[in-house]
Amino acid sequence: MSDGPTNRVRCEEHGLIYDPTVDSGCIVCRRGQTPSEPTANGLPSKATVALVMSLSVLVLGGLVGGIYVYFDRLQARIEADGPTEPEVGQVVAALPGILGHKGTIMLGRKGTDEYGYPKDLPDKLTLLSLLREKRFEELSAHIESFQSAFEEDFRNEWWIAVAMGAFSTADRDIGNAIDHWVEATPNSFAPYLARAEHKISLAWHYRGGKWGYLTSKKRFKKMRKILQPAAADVDRALELHPDLVEAWSTRLRLATGFNADVVTKTKILEDGLRHCPYCFGIRGTYLMKIEPRWGGSYELMERKAADWQYTDKNPKLRQLLGFADLDRCQLLAEKKPHKALGYCNRALDHGAHAAFLSAKGVALTELERYDDAVDMFSQALDILPQSVRSLNGRGYAFFKAERYDEAARDYVLATRLDPVNGHAERNLHHILAMLVRAAYEKGEAGKIDEAIVEYTRVLQMHPRYAHAFLYRGLAYDREGELELAEQDYLKAIELEPTNVEGYRGLDHVLFQQKRLDEIVEYWTRYLKLRPKDATALYERSGTYHRKGESELAKRDVSAACRLGNQKACETEKRFYPSR
Numbered sequence: 001m002s003d004g005p006t007n008r009v010r011c012e013e014h015g016l017i018y019d020p021t022v023d024s025g026c027i028v029c030r031r032g033q034t035p036s037e038p039t040a041n042g043l044p045s046k047a048t049v050a051l052v053m054s055l056s057v058l059v060l061g062g063l064v065g066g067i068y069v070y071f072d073r074l075q076a077r078i079e080a081d082g083p084t085e086p087e088v089g090q091v092v093a094a095l096p097g098i099l100g101h102k103g104t105i106m107l108g109r110k111g112t113d114e115y116g117y118p119k120d121l122p123d124k125l126t127l128l129s130l131l132r133e134k135r136f137e138e139l140s141a142h143i144e145s146f147q148s149a150f151e152e153d154f155r156n157e158w159w160i161a162v163a164m165g166a167f168s169t170a171d172r173d174i175g176n177a178i179d180h181w182v183e184a185t186p187n188s189f190a191p192y193l194a195r196a197e198h199k200i201s202l203a204w205h206y207r208g209g210k211w212g213y214l215t216s217k218k219r220f221k222k223m224r225k226i227l228q229p230a231a232a233d234v235d236r237a238l239e240l241h242p243d244l245v246e247a248w249s250t251r252l253r254l255a256t257g258f259n260a261d262v263v264t265k266t267k268i269l270e271d272g273l274r275h276c277p278y279c280f281g282i283r284g285t286y287l288m289k290i291e292p293r294w295g296g297s298y299e300l301m302e303r304k305a306a307d308w309q310y311t312d313k314n315p316k317l318r319q320l321l322g323f324a325d326l327d328r329c330q331l332l333a334e335k336k337p338h339k340a341l342g343y344c345n346r347a348l349d350h351g352a353h354a355a356f357l358s359a360k361g362v363a364l365t366e367l368e369r370y371d372d373a374v375d376m377f378s379q380a381l382d383i384l385p386q387s388v389r390s391l392n393g394r395g396y397a398f399f400k401a402e403r404y405d406e407a408a409r410d411y412v413l414a415t416r417l418d419p420v421n422g423h424a425e426r427n428l429h430h431i432l433a434m435l436v437r438a439a440y441e442k443g444e445a446g447k448i449d450e451a452i453v454e455y456t457r458v459l460q461m462h463p464r465y466a467h468a469f470l471y472r473g474l475a476y477d478r479e480g481e482l483e484l485a486e487q488d489y490l491k492a493i494e495l496e497p498t499n500v501e502g503y504r505g506l507d508h509v510l511f512q513q514k515r516l517d518e519i520v521e522y523w524t525r526y527l528k529l530r531p532k533d534a535t536a537l538y539e540r541s542g543t544y545h546r547k548g549e550s551e552l553a554k555r556d557v558s559a560a561c562r563l564g565n566q567k568a569c570e571t572e573k574r575f576y577p578s579r
Contacts, residue, residue: 078214083206083222086170089425091432092415094464094495105142107385115316117155122146124166124386124417131167131177136184136191143190151243154314157281160246162384167194169418170205174198189237189244196237196250199230203257205420227257248272249285256289262296265289278314287323298324322347322356329359337366354383358390361397370401388414392423404431408461432458436467443475451475466495466502473505485509493522498529500536507539519543534563541568545575 105126109119122142130139146159167174175198181191203226207219231254237247251268269286273279287305290296305320325347332340344360347353361376377394381387395410411428415421439454455472458465473488486509492502503526510519523540530536541556554576560568 079216079218081208081216082218083208086172086202086205086420088171088173088419089415089422089429091429091462091465092419092421092425094462094466095412095415096463109385112155113383115155115314117158117316121385122159122163122166124162127163127166128174128417131174131181134177134180134184136181139181140185140188140190143194144188147189147241147244147246150245154276154279157245157276157279160244161249161281162386164193164197164246164250165386166417167197168201169198169420170202171198171419172202173419175202187240189241189247192233192237192240193244193247193250196230196233196247196254199226199233200250200253200257203227203230207257223257227254230254243275245272245276245279245282248275249282252282252285252289256294259295262290262300278310278317280314280316280319283308283317283320284323287320288327291327298328301327316351319351319353319356322350322353326353326356326359329356329363333359333362334366337363341367352379352383354380354387354390357383358387358393361390361393365393365397365400368400370397373397374401374403386413386417388418388421388424391417392421392427395424395427399427399431404435405457405461407431412462428462432462432465433467436465436471440471443471443478448475448479452479464495466492466499469495470499470502470505473502473509477505477509482509482512497526500526500530500533503536504539507543511543516543516547520547532563534560534565534568537563538565538568538571541571550576 105122106120107123109121111119113119127139127142130136130142143160143163146156146163149156150160167178175195178191178195178198182195185191203223206226207223208215231251234247234250234254237244241247248268248271251272252265255265255268265286269282272282276282283304287301288294290300290304292298301324302321305323308317308320311318325343329340329343329347332343340363341360344356344363347356348360357376357380361373361380364370364373364376374394374397377390377397380390381394384390391410391414395407395414398404398407398410408428408431411424411431414424415428418424435454435458439451439458442448442454443451452472452475455468455475458468459472462468469488470492473485473492476482476485476488486506489502489506489509492499493506496502503522506522507519510516510522520540520543523536523543527533527536527540537556537560541553541560544550544553544556554572557568557572557576561572
């Protein structure tokens, strides 16, 4: 008979026997171990469950609280972003009179395209010149003639559309001029429709370009406040001329601004088509206003486009089949350009529409295929030569390809057409400043003749760019060409009367010719604009000192010292110590 179970072992540390299949050690070993709550079927104890649940509640609560705080702060930032007034940038404001103005109302292009549409189009720059010159009767007559040509042949529909596009800018000066135009020709539809186009652009400027959920209520409120009178102007234009199909297209743009549904937009379209059953333009506007982000869908866009294939009447209508893919391409062009290209190419399968080509140009630019992008934008501009969007796109592709002269030319034209075009203004300024900086560095390296050539190149791009005159004046000054230097410094001062560096350069040139009275005169002129400029006071004090006018010199140097100019303080101690 056995003395006991054979699976028992003796603990080496304490000499006690235990069953290893049951216990982890002898009784003494087990006393040193932390007791645990008995468990059933391997489930955690009640205390463990309670602990886990408590921690989960704390973590979840913290997460929810963090999310709430994040979105609360995000919403506060969104609502703090109120509407801003449109402004004409300094670089654009300094441009000379309109370039390329031929004095003719049309661009002068010959022939028709593959769809029978005339290639010739109204010259937007001429229309804007007539507006600025207050030649209102002439302006109304031209636009009424475009409408008459359209009523004779719907293939002239682009004439009135392009003409109205000349006034699609948020520039307040244009808006004020249109108000005078309305007063001058109150019985013509032209100024009313033009004012509606301007107000729509102004309203979208106030709204901003962000998605709706990132746009403040203040922006939406300002937008709709501007759209109300625009709607009244469209009503008046249609009252004066019921066959004005372009006004129905404008109504579609207004409906989008008012967040109208698809049913409302469809009714507007149908009303417009009654006056022109085979028109392309109003259908294209409608498709863009029923894109998914405007309450429609790609399925609806494609179905509508398919229903409109009266190609025996107007073969251009087949381009409408590409509008859904156009939107897909535009949405993907910057973040997923490879994918966007597929949609752009699919849109282009239906015809070379300017918007299809321009969208593809954006995708190619993102892929750093700049020459190909330039080609796409150039094709788009061959169809619509004064499209601000295509000019901006090609200008940027030129810029990235380091073809700065061509980029500047496109940006200058874009800002002529839309003076408050921030994209073009910023890039134009960047190009000019970059080239001036490169020229300055050449001058610092002793290549002054090359620097002068580069400054002159910049002035060919922008004939009134103040910094190019300023630094070319400096280069001429270093070469001893005092007369040329003086001319450039004076031009820089004329363009930027508060740029102190222009006066300092002129001071240096005039001092070399001992023309001290003129130096004082120029510094006095500047100080009327900037009376607390310590640098100017210090420089004028030096001229007074050289003229022997000690009291005036002391007055200026003391004032400069009080304003924080350290050199002035040192000079004051040296020449005019206090008694």
